[in-house]
Amino acid sequence: MPILVQKYGGSSLATSKQISTIAKRIAEKYQQGNKVVVIVSAMGKTTDELIELANSITKDPSPRELDLLLSTGELISCTLMAMAIKSLGFNAISLSGAQAGIQTDTRHGKAKISGINPDRIKNELDKNNIVIIAGFQGVTDEMDTTTLGRGGSDTTAVAIAASLKAKQCEIYTDVDGIYTADPRIVPKAKKLTEIGFNEMLEMASYGAKMNPRSIEMGLAYNIPILVASSFNNKPGTIIKKEEEINMDIHEYRNRVSGITTEKDVAKITLLKIPDKPGITAKVFQPISEANINVDVIVKNTSVNNKTDLTFTVKKSDLNPAINIMEKVVKEFKGSNIISKTNLAKISIIGTGMQDSPGYATKMFNSLATNNINIDMITTSEIRITCIIEELHLKIAAQSLHSEFNLDNNI
Amino acid sequence: MPILVQKYGGSSLATSKQISTIAKRIAEKYQQGNKVVVIVSAMGKTTDELIELANSITKDPSPRELDLLLSTGELISCTLMAMAIKSLGFNAISLSGAQAGIQTDTRHGKAKISGINPDRIKNELDKNNIVIIAGFQGVTDEMDTTTLGRGGSDTTAVAIAASLKAKQCEIYTDVDGIYTADPRIVPKAKKLTEIGFNEMLEMASYGAKMNPRSIEMGLAYNIPILVASSFNNKPGTIIKKEEEINMDIHEYRNRVSGITTEKDVAKITLLKIPDKPGITAKVFQPISEANINVDVIVKNTSVNNKTDLTFTVKKSDLNPAINIMEKVVKEFKGSNIISKTNLAKISIIGTGMQDSPGYATKMFNSLATNNINIDMITTSEIRITCIIEELHLKIAAQSLHSEFNLDNNI
Numbered sequence: 001m002p003i004l005v006q007k008y009g010g011s012s013l014a015t016s017k018q019i020s021t022i023a024k025r026i027a028e029k030y031q032q033g034n035k036v037v038v039i040v041s042a043m044g045k046t047t048d049e050l051i052e053l054a055n056s057i058t059k060d061p062s063p064r065e066l067d068l069l070l071s072t073g074e075l076i077s078c079t080l081m082a083m084a085i086k087s088l089g090f091n092a093i094s095l096s097g098a099q100a101g102i103q104t105d106t107r108h109g110k111a112k113i114s115g116i117n118p119d120r121i122k123n124e125l126d127k128n129n130i131v132i133i134a135g136f137q138g139v140t141d142e143m144d145t146t147t148l149g150r151g152g153s154d155t156t157a158v159a160i161a162a163s164l165k166a167k168q169c170e171i172y173t174d175v176d177g178i179y180t181a182d183p184r185i186v187p188k189a190k191k192l193t194e195i196g197f198n199e200m201l202e203m204a205s206y207g208a209k210m211n212p213r214s215i216e217m218g219l220a221y222n223i224p225i226l227v228a229s230s231f232n233n234k235p236g237t238i239i240k241k242e243e244e245i246n247m248d249i250h251e252y253r254n255r256v257s258g259i260t261t262e263k264d265v266a267k268i269t270l271l272k273i274p275d276k277p278g279i280t281a282k283v284f285q286p287i288s289e290a291n292i293n294v295d296v297i298v299k300n301t302s303v304n305n306k307t308d309l310t311f312t313v314k315k316s317d318l319n320p321a322i323n324i325m326e327k328v329v330k331e332f333k334g335s336n337i338i339s340k341t342n343l344a345k346i347s348i349i350g351t352g353m354q355d356s357p358g359y360a361t362k363m364f365n366s367l368a369t370n371n372i373n374i375d376m377i378t379t380s381e382i383r384i385t386c387i388i389e390e391l392h393l394k395i396a397a398q399s400l401h402s403e404f405n406l407d408n409n410i
Numbered sequence: 411m412p413i414l415v416q417k418y419g420g421s422s423l424a425t426s427k428q429i430s431t432i433a434k435r436i437a438e439k440y441q442q443g444n445k446v447v448v449i450v451s452a453m454g455k456t457t458d459e460l461i462e463l464a465n466s467i468t469k470d471p472s473p474r475e476l477d478l479l480l481s482t483g484e485l486i487s488c489t490l491m492a493m494a495i496k497s498l499g500f501n502a503i504s505l506s507g508a509q510a511g512i513q514t515d516t517r518h519g520k521a522k523i524s525g526i527n528p529d530r531i532k533n534e535l536d537k538n539n540i541v542i543i544a545g546f547q548g549v550t551d552e553m554d555t556t557t558l559g560r561g562g563s564d565t566t567a568v569a570i571a572a573s574l575k576a577k578q579c580e581i582y583t584d585v586d587g588i589y590t591a592d593p594r595i596v597p598k599a600k601k602l603t604e605i606g607f608n609e610m611l612e613m614a615s616y617g618a619k620m621n622p623r624s625i626e627m628g629l630a631y632n633i634p635i636l637v638a639s640s641f642n643n644k645p646g647t648i649i650k651k652e653e654e655i656n657m658d659i660h661e662y663r664n665r666v667s668g669i670t671t672e673k674d675v676a677k678i679t680l681l682k683i684p685d686k687p688g689i690t691a692k693v694f695q696p697i698s699e700a701n702i703n704v705d706v707i708v709k710n711t712s713v714n715n716k717t718d719l720t721f722t723v724k725k726s727d728l729n730p731a732i733n734i735m736e737k738v739v740k741e742f743k744g745s746n747i748i749s750k751t752n753l754a755k756i757s758i759i760g761t762g763m764q765d766s767p768g769y770a771t772k773m774f775n776s777l778a779t780n781n782i783n784i785d786m787i788t789t790s791e792i793r794i795t796c797i798i799e800e801l802h803l804k805i806a807a808q809s810l811h812s813e814f815n816l817d818n819n820i
Contacts (some may be wrong), residue, residue, distance in 0.1 A: 016466040050486070056426040057490050058497035065496070065504055069489035076460070079479035086475070087468035094475055098508075099553055122554075143509055143530075146464050320644035 003125070004034040005166045007041075007157035009136065011174040012230035013077050014044030022172075022230060023084035026130060030090055035125045037164065039135040039157040040081055042073025047099030063108035068145045071097070074134035081132045092130040095120065095146070097137035101163075102156060104138035104146045111138055113217075115157065116163040132355035133160060135340075148319075158214045162166070162221035168238070169218065169225050171210075176229035177201065177237035178210075180406040181259040185397045188407045192234070192257065196242030199257045202349045202383040215239060242351050256350035256359070256404035261397050263390055264315040265295070265343040267376070268325060271336040273309055275302035282331075283309060284325045292317045296345070296378045296387060310376060312387060315341055343375060344393040347385040348400060360384050366403040370395050413535070414444040415576045417451075417545065417567035421584040422640035423487050424454030432582075432640060433494035436540060440500060445535045447574065449567040450491055470621040473518035477547075478555045481507070481563050484544035484563070496793060502540040505530065507547035508554070512566060514548035514556045521548055521556035523565065523627075526573040527737045543570065561621030568624045572631035578648070579628065579635050581620075586639035587647035588613065588620075590816040591669040595807045598817045602667065603645070606652030609667045612759045612793040625649060650759050666760035666769065666814035671807050673800055674725040675705070675753040677786070678735055681746040683719060685712035692741075693719060696734045701811055702727045704786045706755070706797060707755025720786060722797060754803040757795040758810060776813040780805050 006026065013019050030036045050070050054061040061069075078094040085092035101117030124131045135153025138146050148155050154171055161169035178200065181189040195203070197219035204210040210227065218225045218239060228236025273279060280299070287294055297311045313321050322339055329335045353359035363384055367374060372395065376387040388396055401407055416436065421427050440446045460480050464471040471479075488504040494504035511527030536539045548556050558565050564581055571579035588610065591599040605613070607629035614620040620637065628635045628649060638646025683689060690709070697704055707721045723731050732749055739745045746759025763769035773794055777784060782805065788799040798806055811817055 016463065019467060053426065053486070053490065054493060057429060057493045060497070061493045062496050065492045068504055069493075072485050075478055075482050075485075076463070079475040080463065082475045083464060083467045083471045083479075086472050087470070094478055096478065145506075146815040192656055338613070388564075 001033060001037050003037065003164050003166045004029055004170070005037045005039070005157060005161035005164065005168075006170045006172060007039040007153055008230055009153070009171075009173045010041040010044050010046065010077075012172060013042075015038060018082065019043075019077070019080050020084045020087075023081060023088060025230070026081075027085055027090050030130050030142075036137045037121060037125070037131045037133065037160060037166075038078045038081065039075060039133045039153055039160060041075045041135050042070075043080075046073040046076070058177050062070050065142060067108045067111075067147045070147050071134070071137040071143070071145045074136050077286060078132045078134040082130075085130050085132070089131055091128050092132060093124050094132045094134070095124070097156070097268040098133050098139035098143070100131075100133045100160070102138035102159070104140060104148070105143075106140045106146065108144075108146055110149040111140075113138060113148070116159055118160070121160070121164065148213075151214070154211040154214035155217060156215040157190040157307070158221070158223055158225060160181050161223045162217065166223065169223050171214075171225060171227050172230035173227065174229070174231070175209065175211075175227070176232065176234050177227055177328060178239070178258070180257070181397055181401050182261055185261055186401045187260065187396055188398070188401060190406065192237045194238050194240060195257055196245055196351055197239055198242060198382055199349050199351055200239045202257055202347070202380060203260055210381040255352040256348045256406065257352075258349050259345050259397050259404075259406070260345075260347045260349060261393055262345040263393065265312050265345050265387060265390070266315045266318040266339065266341040267296075267310055267312045267387065268318070268321055268327065268337060269308055269310040269341060270307050270329060270341045271338065272306040273329070273332045273335045275305050280309070283325070283328055284311075286328060287313075289323060290320060292321050292324075292325060296385065298375055298376050298378065302324070312343065312345070312376070340375075342390045343387050344390040346388055346400065347383050348404060349383045351382050352406075353382060362403060363400060366399050367396055370399050372396050411443060413447065413518075413574050413576045414439055414580070415447045415449070415567060415571040415574065415578075416582060417449040417563055418640055419563070419581075419690055420451040420454055420456065420487075422582060423450060423452075423491070426490065429453070429487070429490050430494045430497075431500060433491060435640070437495055437498050437500050440540050442590060443587040447531060447535070447541045447543065447570060447576075448491065449543045449563055449570060450484060450487045451545050451563040452480075453487045453490075456483040456486070477518045477521075477557045478574050480557050481544070481547040481555045484546050488542045488544040490539075493536050495540050495542070500540055501538050503534050503541060504542045504544070505534070506544050507514055507566070508549035508553070510543045510570070512548035512569070513559070514550060516550045516552075516554070516556065518556055519547055520559040521550075523548060523558070523569050526569055527545055527649050528570070528573040531570070531574065558623075561624070562620040564588045564624035565627060567634060568627040568631070568633055570751075571633045572627065576633065579633050581624075581635060581637050582640035583637065584639070584641070585637075586642065586644050586669070587637055590650070590667070591807055591811050595671055595804055596669065598669060598808070598811060600816065601727045602647045604648050604650060604655045605667055606655055606761055607649055608792055609759050609761055610649045610651060611759070612790060636723045653798040665762040666758045666816065667762075669807050669810050669814075669816070670755075670757045670759060672755040672805055673803065675722050675755050675797060675800070676725045676728040676749065677706075677720055677722045677753060677797065678728070678747060678749045679718055679720040680735065680742075681718050681748065683739070683745045685715050685717040685744045690719070693735070693738055694721075695725075696738065697731060700730060700734055702731050702734075706786055706795065708786050708788065722755070722786070724754065750785075752800045753797050754800040755795060755797055756803060756806050756810065757793050758814060759793045760814075761792050763792060763794070772813060773810060776809050777806055782806050
């Protein structure tokens, strides 16, 4: 009997009624002759509410305590889901992360799965139970509860699918798949039938709403991931190995798979800082200690042992980042800080560009044609990212979407 | 260093602010040079809210799932308490029932503690942690979470105290001790300094707000239990072995310790049922299957192999109980059902009465003097209970309180 591993996100489980609706979907899959394992997130905004509760006690909650606190969100949703399925007349059982055998390291709040012992899950499946697992959580060797960080339930799902040798992992959410671009920005955006793991990794890191860790795990264990809507039965997008993507159609090769966009980008430039070993660490360590995410970093070749260093942060992090930089720059006599907000990030992503140098030129030309200045550029093997003025984002995305032949049905 | 085991109830932990206040009390005890272990209930009405949530999914939630769901209430309060203590600058750690080594049988919803492995608790105490334990929950051999039933956190606390060989177990709640009677009914009621386990067992079963199981455990392992207020520092009541209660003062011997009262009692009488073996089981099995608690049972000697059987139930259970009894009585031709509501239960409790026959007479006389009719009587070795009209309860309680010398300071 095939094993089906599904994951449902919090927005699909926000109320008792929604849980009961999803329970019917799950039961149907069981009736179709599958062994069914379901990973659930916490209901709706539960995790945020629990964090708020912790913050009402202390501004600086202990990560270990916070993990045990947050883990209750998924315990609640998984027990309710098991109840809902049982009330439909099917056998179901809920398992906490610990009961499901999800072992992690001890990095509270961002633990990594160190191993999975699927014996209990298999045992419950053999008893004809539909198994509902609390996502986002695991347990250390010392039996302390950990959480895997935001989006951790996706990671749980893919890891469970791998440990059960399931054919694929189905992630049901409030979007119905991966699009060639954000449809709010590019109305002609199309849903992709398939996308490669590496492309999706870039998409996830650069705008698409998915946890990169789950995709990395899918890649590592070769578990195809279906992303689809929990609200309808439309076909979603399958994330799988690049080489297994249907290559019959010529257009699938050497092409851009999608455009990702991100607003609210700000940049900070440190002018004329001394270019010597260790300088970048000196700049970025206090930033990361303040929990500020630095995104694009550009450092130019130095002139007279002085260089300009530019990096982007979220708009909301700009002021704290400047405060920190002012202290750092004091050490470098003659240095100066400038900053700019109202920027946006736009990327083209596709394994196609890997061996074809023409993509960058095409992208830059398309932006130039629309009179859009490129502020910064950063690339990976399968991605080209430009920082531009936010007001140009829509035009830029739409013209690139068209330029790279994404407007037509694919 | 002495080990102090404390338990705080849900009404003492209803808000973040209350948790922070209690955290200070706990930290003070630690500063005074104690090793401190604290058992917490769920915040305020959390347990009821979780039950409501389950009922919004299904009218008949699986006991196993319900247990895992309900256990989250205490996980939340214990993590928040640990955070609150840490924010005061002390070391603290929260432990779930499973982490605290509380093993139980598999009777979900009313599990019994089958053993405690206090290694982890001891380990954390040795690391100078204040240890906060989620009450009310344990874990089966199969690592399934169980709950101990209403009031189970008291049981957790006494069991932990026993396993740690603590001198006593302190239970902090919204009352400041055990009273000779309910002060709302008998304004002259006095707080007891000490009370025996057996007396308290009768008190708890007959009106006083405490979990009899925790008292049984205190008795079995000889762990004195202090019941006191979490809102002030007034001395509470210590529940301890009868023989260890201060006997210097003559009045402590052979006396009534307290009067318990209960309103909203209803009774059902089955008239002329055949008196043959198995008849009582036939009557009470369907009642207990319907989860109706039967309290006082009186069966008279039979005449012509027919007897009358009377029992009391809570007023709210009267109608369902009558419905069940009507089916039962159909089998017994010529039998009949009568019922009565607006009754109350009043008991005098005290080890003193064990060897002194005069107590019953004194009680009956006192009620007679006040023109109060006694409907039913039931006794244990250290308790005499009468069922009377509810409208006489106040007068009855006050006159018995005075009759048995409880009005004066003790």
